[in-house]
Amino acid sequence: MTEVSRVVDAPPQTVFAVLADGWSYGGWVVGSSHIRAVDAGWPAVGSRIHHSVGSWPLQLQDETTVVAVETGVSLSLEAKAWPTGAAAVGLTLVPHDGGTRTLVRMTEHVVRGPAKVLPEAVQGLLLRPRNAESLARLGDLAVGRLARVQP
Template sequence: MARNRRLILTSPSEVWSLLADGRRYGEWVTGTQRILAADAHWPEVGARLQVRVGVGALTLDDTCVVRICEPERRLELEARADPFGAARIAMTLLPWGDATLLTIDWHPLRGPGIRMHGLPVDYVVKVRNGMMLTKLARIAVNEGRRPLSRASAP
């Protein structure tokens, strides 16, 4: 499992507003080239987000399905990218003073990713997820939200 944590200097409701907007995933999810479709009821359980991921001309279409949704607290997705299988992506928001501690856990569920699971793959996913959290934090703070001073964050 690859696990990343990031203190985001804005409230859980502000962070959630980004997670709850499926059309904006391409802004912060590393590797997303474009959003192909987002169900209108995203992020309710069962909602789907279809994205094109890749680097340059090497692309594939991916579908994310919401498996668990607890607004402003927890969002768990199943990302399917055939022929590579599927992975569980769990995002947990924890209030931390006026800020948010966001944790992302990634774990392969099925397909070749299970056989390749381990230190090298987890390291690459951890780097990717770290980049995603950095982008998400920047967007959350820059969108007219009042950034917290470092002194006010525990």
């Protein structure tokens, strides 16, 4: 399993608000290029984001499904990107500096498809930089959201 983490200058509820906004997914998930639809109940268990992966005109259309959620604390997803496969993605939010900041942990591992045959060390080499950039983007969106709501 590949894990990356980052401290975000926003409280957990603000970071989770970005995660709970399915339409923001394309703004922070590296590789997601277009959000086509978000189920009305997002991020309830079983709800989905319908997204495109890659650059036009070579886009794959797929979906990400919520597997588990603890509001303000964690979100577990199954992200599909066929033909490469599907991955289990976990995001955990830990209050930091008295709750004014958030330690965000992101885990990912391939659960199905051709990419599953790659050794974990190789998966890590491929996923770590991508996921570190995703957390940087998530952090920027959370900080921007916080700035909009503070007087």
